[in-house]
Amino acid sequence: MALIVQKFGGTSVGNPERIKNVARRVAGYRQKGDQVVVVVSAMSGVTDGLIKLAKEIMPLPTEREMDMLLATGEQTTIALTAMALHALDIKAVSLTGPQAGILTDDVHTKAKIQTIAPKQVHALLDSGHVVIVAGFQGQTSAGHITTLGRGGSDLTAIALAAALKADVCQIYTDVDGVYTADPRIVPGARKLEEISYDEMLELASLGAKVMQSRSVEFAKKFGVVFEVRSSLNGNRGTIVKEETMNMEDVVIRGVSLDKNQAKITLVAVPDHPGVAARVFKAIGDAAINVDMIVQNISHGLGTPATDLSFTVDKPDLPKARKVIDNLKADIGYREAIADENIGKLSIVGVGMRSHSGVAAKMFETLAKEKINIEMISTSEIKISVVIELGQGEQAMQAVHQAFLG
């Protein structure tokens, strides 16, 4: 008998028929004798509908009340899911986040879980109930309802698995697991049996949008082993866990392509100390996230000057451009060039720590395809390059073939 936490996202509970499917899956585990905690999101579309309603009342709704409003989405799903289990003669009880003992800080709309008091959940499990918990929500110590922000239901599931010391945590989604690359782009992409937290984190931040980074970080911090798998079939998914010795045998775990970046280059920036600091302070003050930063070689002769390039999310480009224009007089660069026509190709793998020549092999592969590299950025377990957007998929296929083919 295992204690299993299962999380189903908005698409998996998108209508009564799908909720019944979820219930049948849960019932299967329960009937084998497992104890099951189910975490559900709002039915797909519900949250957006509530946000629209709020914006009809005021353009920028207050955050505490937004949480009060949005929390109803998950509360609706838990009640319906419990009913669907009752219809199968399975004992089940729904709990809101607050009822499940999920305590958060008081940062409304993006609260952090502080502790979970799982007494009530344990008691219900022990009396033979499936416990259905509303994802994405909790309450402050003063009793205000909070929500956890994007990816919050995954976080609820992983935090509950940690607090309950669950044997298994399953994140059900609409894909079969984590792939070596996006199968829509790379036909030879394979589902991974397992992946380390760090690799999953790098992939999450690189456009392989299976899960938000914060849930993976939480799982890593508390050592929660979880499985990403499909709610549409019975296939085994991908296990995400602490790195093991044999993981290093595989040089590269996966390849990802992020088409959502734009690049800004400041040409001929005077090579003084503190210039880069001023640029990125101004960008940060405008609440723009910078991803890659590369300072290129000096141009020509005369005054020492460098080229400074960085990437931002494409929707932030106009705002970033404005910040940079405002700095021109102050910093004195020659010109600023914006380029939306880029893709960021990354390879990720803990194995690259113990294998030399990985970068060289990636660059050679791209050279063979006559693909020019515009920027390079590396971490311990990741190499990213910026290339022309139009060559992104070709590059991805070639690199996947070279390392994983």
Added chain:
Amino acid sequence: MALIVQKFGGTSVGNPERIKNVARRVAGYRQKGDQVVVVVSAMSGVTDGLIKLAKEIMPLPTEREMDMLLATGEQTTIALTAMALHALDIKAVSLTGPQAGILTDDVHTKAKIQTIAPKQVHALLDSGHVVIVAGFQGQTSAGHITTLGRGGSDLTAIALAAALKADVCQIYTDVDGVYTADPRIVPGARKLEEISYDEMLELASLGAKVMQSRSVEFAKKFGVVFEVRSSLNGNRGTIVKEETMNMEDVVIRGVSLDKNQAKITLVAVPDHPGVAARVFKAIGDAAINVDMIVQNISHGLGTPATDLSFTVDKPDLPKARKVIDNLKADIGYREAIADENIGKLSIVGVGMRSHSGVAAKMFETLAKEKINIEMISTSEIKISVVIELGQGEQAMQAVHQAFLG
């Protein structure tokens, strides 16, 4: 500075525009310096939509989960109402029933309020907030969410007014107040300035559907004076309060007509002790509410026998008919006659206790109109007669003219 509890029903908060109207009204009181607690229902249609959703999951949804589901309706409204006040720069905070300290018994879907711990509400009022409370809901001492059943939001408002010792309790609805008769039937009907709890109770049970009886009973028990008034205009409504001396000066407070009753007559029932008990035990066991009961005079000679007539809600007639048919062999009545073609006309007034001849005047008025009386039933402050449905409106107009014209 007064402490005011205001309750707005589903129609008054039926869409964002109406919620903004409610907020403007609340803001008006707040800006005059009053402390305001607002109780709201689910937006009209929302509860029905949730019930439909639940029935797609299972035909007879479990009651605890039904409460979990339906409670989201009011929670949505409180958040939107608080936002609408924020848009007017009024400090406001929403509270669910549980957050407002409303403790109930554990009879899901029709819970009774046991106590209210208004500490949180008081604290928020004292810090200058309008407090928006979700009507219709509470929680058990074990922390389960409950709902209060039909008319539950009125009950929340009146119970909160009692717990907070509010100076004023206003029930906003889509009519201007309580009338001497339905103005759609009796053009001369007048809005009452005040009415006693008992009169209001009789009217509530007689088809003048302004409020459910239980809320009026609660108000009577705890001495909560409240005003029924319109959310569509600024007119003063009707004050409902304990009977005062001068109320008896008015013989009749109002006239009502209930078209939703049906009559069953058992002809020639053997006149033995215990027969009526057996009939109404069987009817009660079938969960059918009986309203009027009249035992008529004996028919003809031979074995002593009486006619027994009673009325039930029209939708219950087929069920009641079946119960009666099953009793035939046991009881041995000659035949059972069902009649849906009836109306129940009632006059209500605490003044009839101290004025004689009220019944006679009512019967004479009907006789002059050539309207036959089929059944009569009286209480201390009410006289009801059953007449032919087709003559109901004519009878109502004549009686209103005689007593109140």
